[in-house]
Amino acid sequence: ALGRLGEEDLTFRVAHHPQTRELVVTGVTALHLDVMLARLKRQFSVEVHSKPPRIAYQETITRPVKYMEYTHKKQTGGAGQYARVAIDLEPLERGAGYEFVDEIVGGVIDQPFRVSVDKGIQRKMAEGVLAGYPVVDVRVRLVDGKTHPVDSKDIAFQIAGREAFKAAFVECSPVLLEPIVNVEVSVPPRFMGDITGDLNSRRARIQGVDQVGSQQVVRAQAPLAEMLTYSTQLRSATGGEGSFAMAFSHYDIVPAHIQQQLVAAAGRKDEKES
16 A cells, blocks of 8 residues: 555655664655555555654764774683774765775785674664764775684674774764755745744745745745644645745754754663663
8 A cells, every 4th residue: 555655656655664663654744644644544444553753864973083993802702702993984075975995904804804894884874873863974994903813703893893983973073964945935925924934933044035926935945854844834824825845955964952952862762762
């Protein structure tokens, strides 16, 4: 049923979350998701238990750090584990993704274990460090390390890579990024004051106002997090005479006070689940 809806509406997407084992659906607005879930029940007789929409925040860094070292050692008799790695971590421009640069000289880490380091780092990036959101736009340089003739293995270097990355990340002035959307709101002129005031309260940046026929069209950019319930608010404020369109624009840094709230909320969630 979900697949059918996705075929009919390409902005409605479904994915499986490997950690929570939940189905995650994405759409344009909260109202869009409500409509699609209502269609599931009406057309396919499928009962859905949903959670509130989750904003697709990202994590990144704003400055580099050199030679962050981590040693993973588990040698208590029997088969042990040993891996030592050192990495440099630096920010990339927005949208650049992830780069792993192997700068090992002299074979201090065997080639297969360098792949293990990369794998451990990417898994940690997917989990997030600050607040459980994926890490983006970073370059990792693997610059040094050490192996043990018996106890070095894949899992040991994955763990060492993961922990070195985590330690480096928190030293790189990390920030959260939030999705910013382009918004166009069309209303009769008598509602302009209320609409612009409401947009400003949502951290929107108004780009301009155009006259289109009898309507005023406000162009703005706003954080998606502030616009989830906007369709309901606009309908209430204008008695149903207003309309709006919204499309993704880019990611930008979350204000510090909001980042603190998001990080604190993630910490409370982790405590509850542990």
